[in-house]
Amino acid sequence: MTAVATATAEGPGRTAATGPGTAPRRAGPLLLGVRHHGPGSARGVRAVLEARRPAAVLIEGPAEADALAALAGEEDMRPPVALLAHAVDDPGRAAFWPMAEFSPEWVALRWALDRGAAVRFVDLPAAHTLAAADPTWDDGEDEVAGGGPRIDPVAELAAAAGYEDAERWWEDVVELRGDGDPAAPFEALAEAMGALREAYGHGGHPRDLVREAHMRLRLRDARKEFGDDVAVVCGAWHVPALARKTTVAADRALLKGLPKVRTETTWVPWTHRRLARRSGYGAGIEAPGWYGHLFTAPDRPVERWMTKVAGLLRAEDHPVSPAHVIEAVRLAETLAALRGRPLPGLDETTDAVRAVLCDGSDVPLDLVRDRLVVGDVLGRVPDTAPAVPLERDLARRRRTLRLKPEAQERTLELDLRKETDGERSRLLHRLRLLGVGWGEPAPGRTGTGTFRETWRLRWEPELHVRVAEAGVWGTTVEAAATAKAEAGARGAATLTDITALAEHCLLAGLADALPVVMRALADRAALDTDVAHLAQALPALARALRYGDVRGTGTEALADVAAGLAERICVGLPPACAGAGADAAAALRERIDDVHQALGLLPEAAGLADRWADVLRRIADHDRVPGLLRGRAARILLDDGRISDDEAAPLMSRALSPGTTPPDAAAWIEGFVGGASGGGLLLVHDERLLALVDSWLASVPAAAFTDVLPLLRRTFSAYEPAVRRTLGELVARGPRSGGQDRPAPGATPGFAAGLDRERADGVLPLLHLILGTEARV
Known part of the structure; x- marks a missing residue:
């Protein structure tokens, strides 16, 4: 050596130079x-x-x-x-x-x-x-x-x-x-x-x-x-x-x-960010932004780097002064001297930035690392570079719609009522169908049936490979997405896959692919007899119908298929619920919720709504149906006004009677007031139902209590802390009695016999303040 x-x-x-035969000079x-x-x-x-x-x-x-x-x-x-x-x-x-x-x-x-x-x-x-x-x-x-x-x-x-x-x-x-x-x-x-x-x-x-x-x-x-x-x-x-x-x-x-x-x-x-990755196609450069600075700085690289850092932190509202920059440079140079280095390197400058410019905090330092040490620089190539026809069409569409590829993630809000935003949405959905994940739908103001969409966009270099792969489907984005959708419809393994594909075709505006997808959907729906599969497929069709209305896409064929699926679900769901095990009941509960929401989206669904309410009544009254499903059906009927509070109380009373096993009773409670369905507030405002739950829980035998405790903990742990606290206070206080709070004969405990208009009017000024409206005299 x-x-x-x-x-x-x-x-x-x-550095010495003694190499024989390989010296450049x-x-x-x-x-x-x-x-x-x-x-x-x-x-x-x-x-x-x-x-x-x-x-x-x-x-x-x-x-x-x-x-x-x-x-x-x-x-x-x-x-x-x-x-x-x-x-x-x-x-x-x-x-x-x-x-x-x-x-x-x-x-x-x-x-x-x-x-x-x-x-x-x-x-x-x-x-x-x-x-x-x-x-x-x-x-x-x-x-x-x-x-x-x-x-x-x-x-x-x-x-x-x-x-x-x-x-x-x-x-x-x-x-x-x-x-x-x-x-x-x-x-x-x-x-x-x-x-x-x-x-x-x-x-x-x-x-x-x-x-x-x-x-x-x-x-x-x-x-x-x-x-x-x-x-x-x-x-x-x-x-x-x-x-x-x-x-x-x-x-x-x-x-x-x-x-x-x-x-x-x-x-x-x-991108610099891709250069910093050590796996995949990265180059393993930990600090491309720092290396780029060292290469381009004409002189005094440390001073120029600290100035960049100060500018970034000031833009993010961190108090950084010229004195901070001077002190950070001095500290970096001192650290380099103490460590025996010829000049301050990345370690010394980072330590100085943390100590002086970031006040010892790693939070702003992480920002410096992300934006400067690594960076979001995205390169550019001329249009004359070789490209597959699909990539050229994508570049043309990007320019037309003013969608610029960027290395840094950004959020894009779209209003589908505007022509340009509608075209942007269709392009992004078509790319997703082709496996080119430039944009991903993001939570925001987006909701089912809304005219708004929120996207998170970030262009990654390997997306060029995805575009090249997608080029086998066609020479334009629309033609390639249409061909892939048609092939996907022919090869779909389940009904859910086809309904999801139909929804995607509507979102992407692929009218030419819809006939093929609809034929495959109708054929698969006619052969599939599993109610769970039908229930899982219906929500996607309902969303597709609603989105079709917003985007101006024809959805008549989808409406017929969705109505047929809904009818078959109404016929087959009660028998499927009868005798279901615990795991099957949990899955069916999700399907019931999905179908209920989907039916609300179907156009002119009044007849189906009545039919669905009858199905839920049969489930709620059927003794062979697991308690989780009976409780959930009863709660949906109550929320929709199909049954009154007076009708819900007997259902709960029967479900919590001594003849019902404690685990089944606990499951009924979970279905009725569990999860994020607002069941906690229901118990807070209806002390009659709370009293039934409290009485049943007090009567559970000690041997069975440990069996029902996990179910109850799962049910009540989903409530907001304030709701849990209020329920505890109500149970600890017990039923109200005496004075003006004594309920009238036959009245609901905890509530007056009638509306107190004077107390109700006291809420109006606050409501007007919140809503920004003017009170009417």
Whole structure:
């Protein structure tokens, strides 16, 4: 490990350069070994290229990208961006090669385009990469080809230099180094990597040998064309392999027989947030915003960074003054000196921001990390970049509807009565149907049957892959969504799936797909005899009918199917409830609630409403129906005014009679007053029902009490704390008696015999104040 020690021992300002054969200033091509997405490497690459001015620049990247290199020089191209390659026959098999403004590869590409130098991408073609079992070539593998542990070169070099933290070593040696000889780090890293490869064997990714063989072949081709006036920008680990003398036959033998697929390649926008992710297609850069700042700051990076932080915190109403900024800079520099660092790094600036600008709180510090350290920068690519027809249609629709892709999540409120908002809603619903999750419905002012929708929008880079996958369904968003909906209707496994699809078609305005979906829905509904399935399917149809009215979509066929489903539910529900077990009863309770709400949405449903009320009466009166369902049916009838309080009390009294088992009685109570149905307030305002529950609970035998306690706790724990407190006070007080509070004969306990108008009028001024209305004399 002599070379490693030599390369790291002299500190960040005086890196040694003793590498034989790989030094950029010697005869032969420039071999610039970099760390991907490192601003220090990027600055060094730019300085060395400017000094040597090679005729050709070879960059680590898929060979197919040669045809796309010129696009990087267009005005509309703005990093972060990524090269995207996907298999033509399987667009979901894709790989990305991200580049940020501070990526050495991007700097080399732009330098070559600006100076008129030739550009070649020399890595293994994506056609072979995508044919592998893992097209992303996950860097998480622990074993290397031929056995032995896989090493982290940066971690090994950091350990040799006495650092426990590899990232801190890299910052000290490369990112925060002074303005010395720009070629020195490349020379030292080349020798250090050579020593590591010699000490540990290959020690890299199993596919590195194949990739390096292809790079050497491409380098030979470039030298035949340009001589030694060639520069190679690649990962530092590969530099010794490119400098090694091999034969053409040996390299071609490594590439012989590699699997291959037909691919398409293009540029796509990328985000800083995606660069920061270590999984999937991320680049594993913990602080892309900080690295971008180091690369672009012309001087005094710490002072400029603290100014950015202060501006962000001020915009969020945090009291930050110029004195705070000055003190934070001083603290960061002091911490760097105490820790033996050449300049303050991210750790020092973060500690200073927390202590001075955030008053020791991590809450505003998290904001700084999210907005600045990582950032929400979204790149941009020109319209001339290759794209599937579906993506071009989506881009056209986005521009027409003024929907701009953004990396930061934002909320979009839509009023469906407006033409533009209606078109936006249809586009977002069509994309969801295609699996392109740019927008997700969000809770807000959105409600069943309303004319408003709320969406959360965030554009993620991998959505480009989803669009490419969806391109097999059609060349426009509408045509692709229609084709996928029709295919989904033919292959739907359950009635619920088809009803959900019908609802989605109405939301997305897919009129051409509705006939196919409706035929499949009618066929499936005619064959399905499970009442639970029918009840689960009806709410989606009801919502679709209501949304159709708001959006101006024809829904006549849906209305007929929904009415037929409702009739069949009314016929089959009472027998299905009779004798149901505990689990089945809990599921049927949800279905009863869903059907009740759905029937309220169906147009001209008066006849069905009466029929439904009769069904609920049969369930509430049937002794073989579980108590949970009888109690729920009784409560719905009471809330709808189908039975009076005087009729509800006998139902409760019978359900809580000594002839009913305690568990069944507790289940009845749960169905009647449980959950979020407002049952607590019902007991608060009707002391007669409360007294029945209290009397029954007092009469439960001790042996059965432990069986019913969990049910009762589940029922009453859902009440608001104020409701529970009031119920406790009422039970502790007992029935009222004496004085003016004594109820009249036959009156409800706790209530006067008639309306006290004087007391009621006392509430009116407060109501007028709340509602903003004027009191009428």
